[in-house]
Amino acid sequence: MEKILLAHGSGGMLMHKLIDSLFIERFGGSVLKEKKDSAIIRMGGKEVAFTTDSYVVDPVFFPGGDIGSLALYGTVNDLSVCGAKPLFISLAMIIEEGLDRDALEKIASSIKNAARAAGVEIVTGDTKVVERGSCDKIFINTSGIGEIYYPGLSVDRIRPGDSIILSGTMGEHAISVLSKREGISFLSKVKSDSAPLNGLIFRVLKASKMVKFMRDPTRGGVATTLNEIAAGGNFGIAIDESSLPVAPGVRSACELLGFDPLYLACEGRVIMVVRRGDEGKILRAMKRDPIGKSACVIGKVIAQGRGKVYLNTASGGKRIVSMLTGEQLPRIC
Amino acid sequence: MEKILLAHGSGGMLMHKLIDSLFIERFGGSVLKEKKDSAIIRMGGKEVAFTTDSYVVDPVFFPGGDIGSLALYGTVNDLSVCGAKPLFISLAMIIEEGLDRDALEKIASSIKNAARAAGVEIVTGDTKVVERGSCDKIFINTSGIGEIYYPGLSVDRIRPGDSIILSGTMGEHAISVLSKREGISFLSKVKSDSAPLNGLIFRVLKASKMVKFMRDPTRGGVATTLNEIAAGGNFGIAIDESSLPVAPGVRSACELLGFDPLYLACEGRVIMVVRRGDEGKILRAMKRDPIGKSACVIGKVIAQGRGKVYLNTASGGKRIVSMLTGEQLPRIC
Numbered sequence: 001m002e003k004i005l006l007a008h009g010s011g012g013m014l015m016h017k018l019i020d021s022l023f024i025e026r027f028g029g030s031v032l033k034e035k036k037d038s039a040i041i042r043m044g045g046k047e048v049a050f051t052t053d054s055y056v057v058d059p060v061f062f063p064g065g066d067i068g069s070l071a072l073y074g075t076v077n078d079l080s081v082c083g084a085k086p087l088f089i090s091l092a093m094i095i096e097e098g099l100d101r102d103a104l105e106k107i108a109s110s111i112k113n114a115a116r117a118a119g120v121e122i123v124t125g126d127t128k129v130v131e132r133g134s135c136d137k138i139f140i141n142t143s144g145i146g147e148i149y150y151p152g153l154s155v156d157r158i159r160p161g162d163s164i165i166l167s168g169t170m171g172e173h174a175i176s177v178l179s180k181r182e183g184i185s186f187l188s189k190v191k192s193d194s195a196p197l198n199g200l201i202f203r204v205l206k207a208s209k210m211v212k213f214m215r216d217p218t219r220g221g222v223a224t225t226l227n228e229i230a231a232g233g234n235f236g237i238a239i240d241e242s243s244l245p246v247a248p249g250v251r252s253a254c255e256l257l258g259f260d261p262l263y264l265a266c267e268g269r270v271i272m273v274v275r276r277g278d279e280g281k282i283l284r285a286m287k288r289d290p291i292g293k294s295a296c297v298i299g300k301v302i303a304q305g306r307g308k309v310y311l312n313t314a315s316g317g318k319r320i321v322s323m324l325t326g327e328q329l330p331r332i333c
Numbered sequence: 334m335e336k337i338l339l340a341h342g343s344g345g346m347l348m349h350k351l352i353d354s355l356f357i358e359r360f361g362g363s364v365l366k367e368k369k370d371s372a373i374i375r376m377g378g379k380e381v382a383f384t385t386d387s388y389v390v391d392p393v394f395f396p397g398g399d400i401g402s403l404a405l406y407g408t409v410n411d412l413s414v415c416g417a418k419p420l421f422i423s424l425a426m427i428i429e430e431g432l433d434r435d436a437l438e439k440i441a442s443s444i445k446n447a448a449r450a451a452g453v454e455i456v457t458g459d460t461k462v463v464e465r466g467s468c469d470k471i472f473i474n475t476s477g478i479g480e481i482y483y484p485g486l487s488v489d490r491i492r493p494g495d496s497i498i499l500s501g502t503m504g505e506h507a508i509s510v511l512s513k514r515e516g517i518s519f520l521s522k523v524k525s526d527s528a529p530l531n532g533l534i535f536r537v538l539k540a541s542k543m544v545k546f547m548r549d550p551t552r553g554g555v556a557t558t559l560n561e562i563a564a565g566g567n568f569g570i571a572i573d574e575s576s577l578p579v580a581p582g583v584r585s586a587c588e589l590l591g592f593d594p595l596y597l598a599c600e601g602r603v604i605m606v607v608r609r610g611d612e613g614k615i616l617r618a619m620k621r622d623p624i625g626k627s628a629c630v631i632g633k634v635i636a637q638g639r640g641k642v643y644l645n646t647a648s649g650g651k652r653i654v655s656m657l658t659g660e661q662l663p664r665i666c
Contacts, residue, residue, distance in 0.1 A: 003430075004431065052423035088372065105355060131663065135469070
């Protein structure tokens with residue numbers, strides 16, 4: 001009998017297949033089929049974004065964040081990349097019996113601070129407790145509602161020649177969680193990039209009307225997100241290895257542990273597909289935000305290789321970058 | 334060091350204290366403080382209900398339902414009791430590595446059928462997989478959005494003399510889950526009452542403008558829900574033991590196992606506080622729906638005993654019915 005594997009939750013190929021075959025096929029409304037980070041629905045004559053995410057990160061506390069701030073920012077970011085102003089958040093916790101109340105208080109305070117930093121309000125919640133051994137410390141679901149202020153973001157608008165911008169370095173989140181989980185002390189200086197993207201994105205969207213599509217490269221990393229974008233369109237994507245921003249700590253971790261930074265999850269970065277010519281003002285807007293200071297153009301949309309992502313290597317070669325297959329790092333978010 | 338206990342998730346006294354001290358105090362926006370089943374927010378000039386619930390029921394399949402339909406109906410009901418028409422649902426699953434794909438397919442189909450029965454659309458989702466032993470088979474979070482069509486439901490409108498109506502028998506859900514979990518075969522004829530309440534509630538609200546407040550008696554049962562209602566107001570509540578509807582299977586289970594049906598979770602029942610005089614048309618409207626055929630008046634709002642719930646016993650006595658303390662049945666939803 002077929003079993004569910006860890007890789008089914010990786011954000012990569014197997015997860016996409018599972019979701020397509022099990023859920024999209026069954027529930028298959030037009031909104032769900034778009035497979036955006038948020039659903040775009042109409043309420044009271046306005047376009048509204050609605051999204052949900054569960055967080056199961058292990059360990060619960062890691063350099064640069066914890067499950068609370070991660071859960072808050074993650075949902076804020078899923079709304080933000082759809083051109084929405086995040087407004088209202090729901091918070092549902094599943095707690096393992098025996099969790100220290102102190103840990104729970106720390107997480108609650110972290111959520112409070114994160115909500116304040118992102119300018120959103122937690123309006124509803126739920127608390128469940130399960131027996132020891134029936135969950136791992138705490139799982140948090142956040143759902144969120146935002147009002148669309150920049151409509152029309154769509155893969156359909158992407159054309160060959162468009163530029164691909166990444167707002168910052170890749171993979172700090174994944175490496176920070178891994179270093180804490182495995183107790184790799186020399187990596188402990190790498191801090192998660194977990195952060196709310198609504199401020200940075202708002203600056204950019206005020207500066208340019210030529211942003212065509214956005215997505216935050218979480219599970220499966222930049223490589224998987226670019227594949228998701230390419231899969232939906234009549235174009236290919238080419239990125240340049242030499243332009244990919246990687247912080248030194250992440251680079252050494254990858255060399256040592258054999259990870260490819262292209263597949264490492266970020267939790268405070270956004271990929272934007274923008275019309276050629278607007279890169280300058282977009283990068284200037286991004287760099288005015290502290291979390292955008294390493295923003296750069298990492299590649300472009302091309303007419304060839306429909307549905308595929310290519311990497312122009314630093315040594316002058318060219319290879320296909322596929323979606324994540326299997327599981328690189330479970331429970332990263 | 335203080336630890337989180339199962340009872341903190343019971344729906345009863347300890348849970349209320351935890352939520353008040355840990356969450357309401359910190360996040361304390363005006364919407365959250367109302368502690369309704371759904372948050373009432375404004376979007377595009379309209380009143381919208383927004384709610385979230387995580388489902389951890391054990392076992393996943395039980396007589397009359399499963400975690401999928403339960404999760405769908407639970408959120409539909411939390412919207413419905415706030416006078417909202419449920420429209421959009423998010424679906425987030427945390428799956429234990431090794432779960433049979435067949436079980437997942439069965440759950441997915443059940444969710445699909447439940448969404449159709451309730452007339453809602455699943456518009457966004459999330460899938461996480463955790464290592465074997467890090468969760469128990471599957472946990473599901475549903476959040477939901479609905480449009481308010483019957484505004485003004487509030488504990489503040491409740492006055493002495495108002496009637497308390499319960500839409501059906503108590504405790505089938507709790508007993509069906511328990512019988513399956515413990516393998517008590519002679520109870521297996523008791524089927525969960527899990528059902529969508531939006532149809533029944535819509536009929537009632539069309540029939541009467543005098544419904545003042547509603548809530549569905551889930552965790553902690555009718556006793557806890559009535560205490561929640563009384564706690565918010567300047568009145569007491571008196572219920573009559575002889576009028577409480579209990580199905581024969583639940584009654585014998587309670588006698589045998591020592592449970593009080595007043596504390597058993599329902600998943601397809603609603604408690605309404607209505608103005609005296611309107612009970613007749615409300616009950617007629619309820620009884621037109623198959624899930625409302627045992628609807629009856631179970632008590633009334635009284636001027637005395639502010640904040641308290643009293644039971645007039647069948648033998649002519651009177652006692653205080655407190656909120657659930659401790660944990661009666663963990664992981665019932």
